[in-house]
Amino acid sequence: MPLNKNIIIYTIVGLSVVLSFYFLSRTGIYIKQIGGVETGGKISNTISTAGDGKVYAKPDMAEINLSFSEMAPTSREALEMVNKKIDEAIKKATENGLSDSDISTTGLSVYTEYDYSNSGRKVLGQRATQSLSLKVRNLDVKATRAATLIDSLSTIDNAQFNGITFDIEDKTKLVSQARELAFNKSKQKAQELAKLSQVKLMKPVSITDSTYDISPKPYYANTAELRSAMGGGSADAQVPSGEIAVSTSLSILWGIE
Template structure:
């Protein structure tokens, strides 16, 4: 009996000793973690924070456009839907054949709108009734020869077009111009960074960040007026003007 009591006491002592060791180790880990956090707060991680400046630059390029886009519409009204559709299609097909005479390819003619509008008559105390139809078909035309723009606008009316809008001028392949504007923007940002660093009394370090965005501004011509187009009027005087390509960049430098 005495031997059993002695064994139980020994087991208790061993268990208490093992538990104490585990608790001490756990306490050491907690204290080490707290010390590490305090050190990070007090001294900071190396490289976690860097002094930097950010500067913006802009590059602009002006160039004459080399293509034009314009929307041409045929609007037809009639009493029957089929008759109105047939009439509208005949007019538009004639317009497309006319445009091909200016060496405009099919890939540069795109239908962008086709609408049928029932026309209603309204009488007192009666439900509205359909008395006819209006069909509006619009094509977007890409004109690669700008010397032909005025003539196309004038003669397309005689060919069947009765609405012209959204005339705008564009640069077909502008990647080289964008690259040139980007170089100007980067040089502008570099010069500004040197001036700012001098004003702040610091030295520029490594370039660690770059970003750019590009903006493209077509010539602000949005509508060709119908006056003077067709019906024996004078050929409209269309000015292409210049397009403006703008590139904005942002550079980030470390500073010492």
């Protein structure tokens, strides 16, 4: 009995579909909706845009880093010499309005120091080094409190200033301002793209927030101002603080129809 032509055609078409899916899966090619997000079982078209916001403000806090190093015949003697300098620095810091929580030790080391100059090794003594971090809060525009403290600390013999870093203690409002700028930029781009594409812009489907804080501005001890503060000049320390930047980047997926 001859086969129905329709059955033969359907069989060929069915085999073609099966083979097509087989080869697609073997080659790693998949067919999916492009530019769509599944929401509640429905596929919504979207536009993706990004925006960044950056705001600047004067720092209200400074961190001064300094250290003292002394050498003596014994470790005990070297530590005692350093401790006297540390006590003097802490006293000057408290006299300039710093609280105990603003003063911290950031490093302490004791080691044997050698002389290798005459093709041998000769013990010179024991060296003790201690580092301090002093946080000066509520700075004014000219960072006068920090400069005054540096001037006071520079009167201590062998005080080594390792640098000063400016920062903003509470960046909450600045982050909010930067985030608003980033959102508005992203929305403006989305509105322009929607207009060009002749579609209607809807509410955001998803938002990715990448808020980051620009590193506090360092002010190193090899500048003329800090060299002056360490006794290298006759002028009082001048410590310009500049501005601190806070940045936010938003990636937003907008619904369109």
